[in-house]
Amino acid sequence: MDTMVRELSYSQAIQEAMAIAMERDPRVFLMGEDIGVYGGAFQVTGDLVHRFGEDRVMDMPISELAGAGVAVGAALAGMRPVFEFQFSDFATLGMEQIVNQAAKLRFMLGGAVSVPLVMRFPAGSGTGAAAQHSQSLEAWLAHVPGLKVVQPSTPHDAKGLLLAAIEDPDPVMIFEHKLLYKTKGPVPEGWYTVPLDRAEIRREGRDLTVVATSIMVIKALEAAATLAQEGIELEVVDLRSLRPIDTETLIASVSRTHRLMCVYEGVKTLGIGSEVSAAIAESEAFDLLDAPIVRLGGAECPLPYNPELEKAAVPQVADIVETARRLVQGRI
Amino acid sequence: MARSSLTTPEPDTATAAGRLPAANLPEVYRRLGAAEIRDALRKMRLIRRFEESAEEAYVRGLIHGTMHLSIGQEASAVGVCSALSPTDYMTSTHRGHGHCLGKGADVGRMFAEFFGREDGYCRGRGGSMHIADPSTGNLGANGIVGGGLPIAVGAALAAKRLGNGRIVVCFFGDGANNEGAFHESLNMASVWKLPVVFVCENNKYGMSTSVARSTSVKNIADRAVAYSMPGVTVDGNRFADVADATHAAVERARRGEGPSLIECLTYRIRGHSKSDRNRYRTKEEIESWQKRDPIQLFEAELLEFGLMDTPEMVAIQTSVEEEITAAIEFAKASPAPSPADLTRYVYTTERGSHGHHGA
Ligand SMILES: Cc1ncc(C[n+]2csc(CCOP(=O)(O)OP(=O)(O)O)c2C)c(N)n1
Ligand SMILES: [Mg+2]
Numbered sequence: 001m002d003t004m005v006r007e008l009s010y011s012q013a014i015q016e017a018m019a020i021a022m023e024r025d026p027r028v029f030l031m032g033e034d035i036g037v038y039g040g041a042f043q044v045t046g047d048l049v050h051r052f053g054e055d056r057v058m059d060m061p062i063s064e065l066a067g068a069g070v071a072v073g074a075a076l077a078g079m080r081p082v083f084e085f086q087f088s089d090f091a092t093l094g095m096e097q098i099v100n101q102a103a104k105l106r107f108m109l110g111g112a113v114s115v116p117l118v119m120r121f122p123a124g125s126g127t128g129a130a131a132q133h134s135q136s137l138e139a140w141l142a143h144v145p146g147l148k149v150v151q152p153s154t155p156h157d158a159k160g161l162l163l164a165a166i167e168d169p170d171p172v173m174i175f176e177h178k179l180l181y182k183t184k185g186p187v188p189e190g191w192y193t194v195p196l197d198r199a200e201i202r203r204e205g206r207d208l209t210v211v212a213t214s215i216m217v218i219k220a221l222e223a224a225a226t227l228a229q230e231g232i233e234l235e236v237v238d239l240r241s242l243r244p245i246d247t248e249t250l251i252a253s254v255s256r257t258h259r260l261m262c263v264y265e266g267v268k269t270l271g272i273g274s275e276v277s278a279a280i281a282e283s284e285a286f287d288l289l290d291a292p293i294v295r296l297g298g299a300e301c302p303l304p305y306n307p308e309l310e311k312a313a314v315p316q317v318a319d320i321v322e323t324a325r326r327l328v329q330g331r332i
Numbered sequence: 333m334a335r336s337s338l339t340t341p342e343p344d345t346a347t348a349a350g351r352l353p354a355a356n357l358p359e360v361y362r363r364l365g366a367a368e369i370r371d372a373l374r375k376m377r378l379i380r381r382f383e384e385s386a387e388e389a390y391v392r393g394l395i396h397g398t399m400h401l402s403i404g405q406e407a408s409a410v411g412v413c414s415a416l417s418p419t420d421y422m423t424s425t426h427r428g429h430g431h432c433l434g435k436g437a438d439v440g441r442m443f444a445e446f447f448g449r450e451d452g453y454c455r456g457r458g459g460s461m462h463i464a465d466p467s468t469g470n471l472g473a474n475g476i477v478g479g480g481l482p483i484a485v486g487a488a489l490a491a492k493r494l495g496n497g498r499i500v501v502c503f504f505g506d507g508a509n510n511e512g513a514f515h516e517s518l519n520m521a522s523v524w525k526l527p528v529v530f531v532c533e534n535n536k537y538g539m540s541t542s543v544a545r546s547t548s549v550k551n552i553a554d555r556a557v558a559y560s561m562p563g564v565t566v567d568g569n570r571f572a573d574v575a576d577a578t579h580a581a582v583e584r585a586r587r588g589e590g591p592s593l594i595e596c597l598t599y600r601i602r603g604h605s606k607s608d609r610n611r612y613r614t615k616e617e618i619e620s621w622q623k624r625d626p627i628q629l630f631e632a633e634l635l636e637f638g639l640m641d642t643p644e645m646v647a648i649q650t651s652v653e654e655e656i657t658a659a660i661e662f663a664k665a666s667p668a669p670s671p672a673d674l675t676r677y678v679y680t681t682e683r684g685s686h687g688h689h690g691a
Contacts, residue, residue, distance in 0.1 A: 037611045038540035061510035061546035062477050062538050090476070093511075128397025130459045132475030301675040305459030306448035307396045312671040312687070 013155035032084030068094030088121035103146030131302035136266035160194030205233030223320035268297025404601035407626035411574025423480030428473035443663035451666035478511030488526035507538020527585035568596025
């Protein structure tokens with residue numbers, strides 16, 4: 001019997017991963033704001049509280065700094081917390097515990113402890129929630145040794161990366177894009193993992209490597225489909241892991257296509273694309289480049305409320321199509 | 333319009349509706365006088381109709397994103413603001429429409445902001461959660477729970493240093509009282525004896541989480557003890573109670589005696605935001621609070637004390653309706669911001685072009 005893999009939404013896939021992890025391991029529990037009866041601001045925890053009870057799906061007071069630290073402490077002392085920030089923007093309130101404590105404890109203590117902590121961050125723009133509820137701050141955390149940072153772009157990866165993160169002995173930060181929660185895709189049943197350190201080639205193509213993250217992977221694939229009709233073949237690489245970066249896959253791809261473009265929603269400068277570009281510039285693929293490296297990223301401003309401005313602030317499919325075309329045609 | 337709270341103005345209530353005030357008239361009504369009482373009722377109506385109209389506009393797709401309505405909480409917004417002079421400062425919250433209108437914001441510019449237009453208070457960049465109006469001392473609503481508390485303390489520090497006699501009112505919700513920023517701010521304000529009035533609008537829930545499930549004290553006003561400042565809990569649905577407590581706290585602040593904490597017990601009738609399914613509370617609970625509607629309570633009291641009559645109240649409703657209609661027209665006619673201006677207003681000194689792919 002052939003396995004027709006069922007489809008789940010990205011948020012259902014995450015919820016399923018949490019349920020499977022809690023069933024397998026009594027140490028796993030969820031913590032966050034309004035993740036119980038409310039089901040989470042984006043309905044990701046949904047009805048889990050009814051299945052696992054309030055001790056394992058814990059609503060907490062609006063206290064991100066202490067909440068993040070409580071998760072760190074629980075991880076140090078034998079539990080496996082999965083902490084939800086209601087919006088990734090509120091990571092700013094928890095930064096102390098994430099950056100100074102979770103990321104550094106093992107190192108500072110000479111390897112005496114591990115912090116098996118998972119944090120989930122609903123991120124990104126597109127919901128009209130304006131500057132304090134729309135940011136993409138993944139590059140901030142990716143800057144910190146001691147953390148692992150991933151950005152799933154498909155329901156399959158959302159589940160597999162989360163299960164890998166829960167199993168991992170170190171702190172793993174997962175940036176989920178709010179606009180992806182309702183997207184659907186095939187998700188295998190049961191327990192499986194996706195490696196926390198590998199990029200994935202989503203579409204092969206000879207003309208240009210497009211390294212994209214999160215929702216930009218979906219947009220890059222759309223752009224690739226458009227450009228294919230003109231005979232331009234994009235290779236779309238889903239970076240997936242920001243720390244560590246899978247330079248091997250990137251170098252191999254650029255060595256085939258001889259061109260590189262990075263597409264990400266976070267602010268363009270000093271962001272993910274800067275790092276990917278540098279990784280190529282520092283590698284043997286540099287000599288093979290036929291064109292300058294190009295980055296498409298978020299505008300150099302906070303996210304605006306007005307929907308037209310909001311769209312203009314992050315790369316859209318048309319921007320990717322246009323820039324990729326010019327790059328391949330030697331017009332950049 | 334500026335009124336010094338240091339002197340009690342002559343009561344003009346007797347002339348208001350041509351009747352003598354009742355003997356048990358709450359002190360704050362004498363102090364405010366007829367014009368300000370009328371203004372308070374008008375503002376409460378305006379806030380209610382503003383939010384109901386915004387809700388309708390949202391349903392019709394005119395508004396992007398989400399919004400947090402304060403329907404049912406108007407007495408606390410307006411009661412507090414009734415004790416402020418126009419130069420006093422205020423910090424507000426994500427549920428701040430009432431605070432902004434209470435402090436004197438213009439409904440047309442509020443709607444324009446909701447519609448994302450250039451004439452909005454934030455030129456369409458901020459939306460419902462970020463209304464600010466420095467011209468009326470409104471230092472801004474806030475998308476971050478607890479975000480306004482330290483800012484209020486800072487504004488109070490500046491007012492004290494500059495010796496300009498201004499005080500600061502800081503609104504926040506019950507949920508915010510569990511943020512570190514709340515505790516750190518109250519402590520600093522107290523240690524430095526700053527002119528701040530902390531106003532906790534306790535509407536029983538921070539999103540879905542009840543005060544009982546999130547907060548270690550029964551009354552949030554009890555937190556004041558830990559920071560050596562007065563703390564009072566008042567009926568937040570009763571204008572007079574809120575106004576009374578705020579006048580006392582404002583006077584204390586102006587005398588240089590430092591901060592106070594006022595807890596207004598109230599209730600939000602609508603869901604937390606547009607996506608709330610109200611799973612954490614009962615219909616009965618919502619209905620029981622609807623019976624304590626702050627506008628109805630206020631009107632009943634004004635009638636009882638003979639401070640206003642029904643035709644005057646109807647006239648207020650009519651004029652509010654006209655103001656809302658005109659405001660929506662104004663907002664709809666306002667231009668949308670240009671994408672070429674995307675990166676403007678990030679820095680005070682602007683250079684170069686401002687579109688996304690600009691220099
Ligand atoms: C730091 C931070 N954490 C969480 C949120 C999400 N959030 C917005 S409003 C809210 C509830 C706030 O409750 P409360 O302070 O009681 O104000 P209310 O909404 O009841 O007026 C939450 C959790 C936020 N905006 N900022
Ligand atoms: Mg509340």
